[in-house]
Every structure is written in C-alpha cells, then in structure tokens.
Amino acid sequence: MHRFSYKSLIACVLMASTQTLAAPPPPAYRQEVVVAGSPFQGVHGMAVDGKGHLLASNLLGQTVHSIDLASGAVSTLVGPPLGGADDVTLGPDGSVYWTGFFSGRLMRRTPDGKTRVIAKELPGLNSLAFRRDGRLYITQLGRGVDALLEVDPRGSKPPRRILSGHGMLNGFEFGPDDKLYGPLLMKGQIVRVDVDTGSIEVVAGGFAMPVATNFDSRRENLYVVDSVRGELIRVRLPTGDKEVVAKLPTGLDNLAVGPDDQVYVSNMVDNDIHVVNPADGSVRPLVEARLSVPSGLAVAPDDPDEQLYVADVYAFRRVGGRDGKINQTTRVLSSRMTFPMNVALGAKHVVLSSAYLGSVQVLDRTSGEVLRTIPNTNGVQGALELPDGTLLVAEATTGRLVRVDAAEPAGTTVLTRGLEGPVGLVADTEAEEPGVYVTEVRSGRVTRVRLSDGARRTVAKGLKAPEGIARHPDGGLIVAEVGRKQLVRIDPATGRSTVLASGLRIGLPESEGLPPGYIPTGVAVGGSGTIYLSSDIESALYRFVPAR
CATH class of the missing domain: 2.120.10.30 (TolB, C-terminal domain)
Structure with a gap:
C-alpha cells in the first residue's frame, strides 16, 4: 500500500483549495x-464599362469593384489598400482611374492590370471625368480644400488648378459642348463650367443637395441625384426645366447612365445600387445590403x-x-x-x-x-x-x-x-x-x-x-x-x-x-x-x- 507523506497531503489539500477558489473558465x-454582410463598405462613384459591367468605388473598404449587370454578382477589381476610391472612371484606352479621398492619390490601372499613382498629396480628392479630347479633370472637396484641377492622365506633368472656392463641385460629366456639367453642393445648383476660361454658368437651381450628374445617351438630358431629398431628377437642356423621375431613400451618392439609358444610382447610407428606368420611373435593386x-x-x-x-x-x-x-x-x-x-x-x-x-x-x-x-x-x-x-x-x-x-x-x-x-x-x-x-x-x-x-x-x-x-x-x-x-x-x-x-x-x-x-x-x-x-x-x- 502506497503511503502519502505529510507534506504531500498538505500539498494536495492546498491544490484542491486553490482549484475551488479559482474563477471558473469562461464559457465556450x-x-x-x-x-x-455586404460586398461594400458604402458604395459611391460608378462607371459603366460597355462590356456588361458596372465599376463601383468603395472608399472605406479601399476597393474598386466590378458588378455584372445581368446577375448583380460583385467581384473585386482592386483591393486594399490601393483601391480606396471615392469616384471612378474609364480612360480612352480602357484604363481605370479613381480618386483617393483620404490618401490624396489619383490612381490608374491599365488594361494589362498594372496599377500606379498618377498624382499625390491632393487631400480630399473626389470626382473625376475625361473630356472628349482625353484631358482629365478632378476635384478636391472637403478636408479644407475646394478646387477643380486638370491632371495629366499619365502623371508626367503637375496638376493645374482651374477654380477654387466655387462651392464644392461634385460628381460631374462633360457635355456635347465640351463644358463640364456638375453640382455645387453648398449652393444647390447645377452649373456649366468652361474649363479653358474658368467661367461658370448656372444651369438649374433649387436643389437641396445635388451630388452628381450624368448625361443620357443622346446628350440632351442631364440626370441629377439629390441626396437629401432622395430624388433622381431629369434636367432638360438648354431650358433647365426639372422633372422628378424617381423617388428613392435619402443618402444617394452617385449615378451612372448605361448605353440603354438605364440609370444606376448608388446609396451610401443603404450601401446599395438600384437601377431606374427613366421611361416609367420604375426602380429595381442591383446590389442590396442591410448595413x-x-x-x-x-x-x-x-x-x-x-x-x-x-x-x-x-x-x-x-x-x-x-x-x-x-x-x-x-x-x-x-x-x-x-x-x-x-x-x-x-x-x-x-x-x-x-x-x-x-x-x-x-x-x-x-x-x-x-x-x-x-x-x-x-x-x-x-x-x-x-x-x-x-x-x-x-x-x-x-x-x-x-x-x-x-x-x-x-x-x-x-x-x-x-x-x-x-x-x-x-x-x-x-x-x-x-x-x-x-x-x-x-x-x-x-x-x-x-x-x-x-x-x-x-x-x-x-x-x-x-x-x-x-x-x-x-x-x-x-x-x-x-x-x-x-x-x-x-x-x-x-x-x-x-x-x-x-x-x-x-x-x-x-x-x-x-x-x-x-x-x-x-x-x-x-x-x-x-x-x-x-x-x-x-x-x-x-x-x-x-x-x-
């Protein structure tokens, strides 16, 4: 028969006492x-690539996405950290360009998949668009800056400032007259800008917070999204007459118009993209989310x-x-x-x-x-x-x-x-x-x-x-x-x-x-x-x- 020593017995008692007094382990x-979840962390600027896909920018998720227009399937074109995009567009050669609001970098991805910085140290980079002659324009919006600039699409020349302090020019597009059409957030107006002279003309007013504009395929109508009112509005040129095409939830951020004139509208609050048929104002989801x-x-x-x-x-x-x-x-x-x-x-x-x-x-x-x-x-x-x-x-x-x-x-x-x-x-x-x-x-x-x-x-x-x-x-x-x-x-x-x-x-x-x-x-x-x-x-x- 094995005998315990006195010291062993005391040790066992102390061990048992310690185990009794110790806090129980956390539960499983x-x-x-x-x-x-959702594929986005708030969806913003968009561009139709003409190949059945919609490019979408994801600022906080630091990603540029490609969305199949037929199925709504979302894939990642550029991932973190390079893809922090507030807006996105396509260049004449098929390159994808996007603006880094926080990074202050203008990025380019060539058709062969190479990504590089085109311009940097530009805080608050926001919207961008090409003119028909291949010249590229961007805005700085917020972060203490309010400016419109021309940049070299290849990054060989420094940016040239055209306007500053004009009222926060956001999502814009060039019209058939080679003038830039876009909203002034702080003034509730849609304006026409001659980028060669810097002159500004008001096209339409009375918006609560217009955030983006795009032309239809015939370049006769200008579509506008009003974020505060949740409206998609058609502005007829040259009169400036307005018509509400569709009512959506507030928080609209941007839009893109396809070759068939279907209008794609992003909502950063609901983290989704809807398709509006301007012929009848009907709305259907393309990508949905809950947060x-x-x-x-x-x-x-x-x-x-x-x-x-x-x-x-x-x-x-x-x-x-x-x-x-x-x-x-x-x-x-x-x-x-x-x-x-x-x-x-x-x-x-x-x-x-x-x-x-x-x-x-x-x-x-x-x-x-x-x-x-x-x-x-x-x-x-x-x-x-x-x-x-x-x-x-x-x-x-x-x-x-x-x-x-x-x-x-x-x-x-x-x-x-x-x-x-x-x-x-x-x-x-x-x-x-x-x-x-x-x-x-x-x-x-x-x-x-x-x-x-x-x-x-x-x-x-x-x-x-x-x-x-x-x-x-x-x-x-x-x-x-x-x-x-x-x-x-x-x-x-x-x-x-x-x-x-x-x-x-x-x-x-x-x-x-x-x-x-x-x-x-x-x-x-x-x-x-x-x-x-x-x-x-x-x-x-x-x-x-x-x-x-």
Whole structure:
C-alpha cells in the first residue's frame, strides 16, 4: 500500500483549495449572424464599362469593384489598400482611374492590370471625368480644400488648378459642348463650367443637395441625384426645366447612365445600387445590403431584448440583438448627425464620435435629437459620458484623453497624454477609484486611466491592434484584438488574456491619411453575457452566445 507523506497531503489539500477558489473558465461560445454582410463598405462613384459591367468605388473598404449587370454578382477589381476610391472612371484606352479621398492619390490601372499613382498629396480628392479630347479633370472637396484641377492622365506633368472656392463641385460629366456639367453642393445648383476660361454658368437651381450628374445617351438630358431629398431628377437642356423621375431613400451618392439609358444610382447610407428606368420611373435593386459600415456598438445592460446601438458611419441604427431587425435608422446628410464611428450609452444620452468629419455629438436617447456637436479634428475615436455629465474623448492622433465640459461653451481639459493610438473606451466609474479602460491600437495595451488625476496603469500588453472594448457582467473585459482576428477576455486584476473566438473577419488594413484604428471594430455585451461584434470587412454583425 502506497503511503502519502505529510507534506504531500498538505500539498494536495492546498491544490484542491486553490482549484475551488479559482474563477471558473469562461464559457465556450457559439458564433451566430445577427445581420448578414455586404460586398461594400458604402458604395459611391460608378462607371459603366460597355462590356456588361458596372465599376463601383468603395472608399472605406479601399476597393474598386466590378458588378455584372445581368446577375448583380460583385467581384473585386482592386483591393486594399490601393483601391480606396471615392469616384471612378474609364480612360480612352480602357484604363481605370479613381480618386483617393483620404490618401490624396489619383490612381490608374491599365488594361494589362498594372496599377500606379498618377498624382499625390491632393487631400480630399473626389470626382473625376475625361473630356472628349482625353484631358482629365478632378476635384478636391472637403478636408479644407475646394478646387477643380486638370491632371495629366499619365502623371508626367503637375496638376493645374482651374477654380477654387466655387462651392464644392461634385460628381460631374462633360457635355456635347465640351463644358463640364456638375453640382455645387453648398449652393444647390447645377452649373456649366468652361474649363479653358474658368467661367461658370448656372444651369438649374433649387436643389437641396445635388451630388452628381450624368448625361443620357443622346446628350440632351442631364440626370441629377439629390441626396437629401432622395430624388433622381431629369434636367432638360438648354431650358433647365426639372422633372422628378424617381423617388428613392435619402443618402444617394452617385449615378451612372448605361448605353440603354438605364440609370444606376448608388446609396451610401443603404450601401446599395438600384437601377431606374427613366421611361416609367420604375426602380429595381442591383446590389442590396442591410448595413453600410458597422463599427462602434453599444447595448444597455438592463435591456432584456439587447437592442444594439450601431454606429454605421453613414447612419445610426438600432438593431435587435436577438432577431437582427433594424428598428430605427437616422441617416447622414438628411439629418444634423455627422458620420458616426463610435457610440456609447448614458442614462439619458447617446454619445457618437467620428474621425470622418471630426466631431463628437450628444443625442437624446429617447428622441434621437442632436443636443450638442463638439468639433474635434484630432482623430477622435471612443467617447463616453461620465456621471457628472462631462465627456471623455480619446484622440487617436494626439494620444490624449480629454475631458469636455458638460456646459457650453465646451471647454476641454487634458486628462492624460502619451497613449499610443487610443481607440476604445469603457468606464469603470463604480470602483473605489473611478477610472476608464482604454485600448491602444499602436502599443497593443489595455490601459486603465484614473479619472481623478490621469494616472495610468497597464492592465494587459502584448496584444496586436486592440480596438473595441466592453465590460462583461462578470467584470471581465472583452476586447476585439483586430491584429490577430480574435475576440479575447482580459481579467482586469491579473491581465490574463483568454481567446474566446478566432479567425474572425475583422480589421481592414490601415490607409494613408487615416488615424489609428480608423474604422473601429465594435464590441458590446448584453446582460445575458452574449457578446456582439461588428465586422468591417463584411459589413456584418455577429453575436457570440455562451454555450453553457
């Protein structure tokens, strides 16, 4: 008979005691789809190639797509990071050209598949079009610039500025008179521009926000999309008379007219493309989606239905976490809301933040009314409301956390500096020393910042590009570790990290001109312990349900 020594017996007792007192391992999760994905992350400029396909630009997805007009099948022509296109067109030799709004680069892909930069350091590149003689024109729109330029299609000569400060000239096309026809966003007008002299004439007015124009095959009618009113309008030349051809949802971005005069209309809010028959105004879908660019997520911990608040960049939506039903949509352009990329919930308010146009907004949680808009151009990422009504904002570009006063005018105070790409925020205000947890996408850390004095403590390190963060009901931190395509749980006391799910479709590559973690991968946790995750690559929402 084998005998245990006294010391062995004590060791066994201590081991059993330790196992009894240790926290149970996190449950296994099953992954489920809340909202299925889309091939786009907001679709913008388009061009018909004359070969049965429609080219479509995908700015945030950094992709140029080709769409089969017969089937609606979508394929990728140019992928990230080179394909970050706001508008796209075809050159006389069949080359594809596109504008990089954030990168400031004009790109060209030749028919043999070679891609190169034609022009660079042009922030806010937006629309482009060729004249019949092969000369190429582009606009800079936003990002502090408002200009029309001529560029060399081969990139051998520097750009030549034609106009500046004219009222934001957007999607345009050349007419049969070799003059440029396009909308002035800020003036609600369609104008005719002589690119040789720089003279401008008004063709038609009275639009809410005209965003793009295209001629029909006979070059007699000019089609216009009005984003705010959701209208496709026919302008008859030379009289300028207007006629509404079709009514569509607001958020229209661009259009293209095929050789058969069918009109293809893109909607960045709904992330889709529809075909309008101008003969009878009928509308049919070509490519459909349910979300545009889901990023930041939030859910009220006491909500039994676990309704998700989704910062969808081109919209702010409420989505049923259990059934995936989209219950409410607030659309950009047709509302005072700017492009939301992060969202946080307070008792009475919703806080939205966006590096897209550089702002933080406070909304009434019940009505959705925008109560405050605070400009912030420092690559603002996560933002939340503290119990005293002040806001805490993560500036990814400066590496700061700043407080914003509850009262107007909104004064700011720096709480801490030196963070490396702060992206996600989650409050820990009920602790003895209230604080906030921050993900640092550059350093791979989760850091706790004390609210009283800004003192920092590293909670976890060695992560790869952590972005979204949320508190689990058991006190753990749930983090989207984007660089490793996984979801992890971090014990805030020990920093121990446990992988909950891997092989996730998250993490578009970063691009020039964008702050760290630009499209954040959002994480939220419901009271049931179900974890919700946004996918920027698929424009989808997922949930991870505890298996036991």
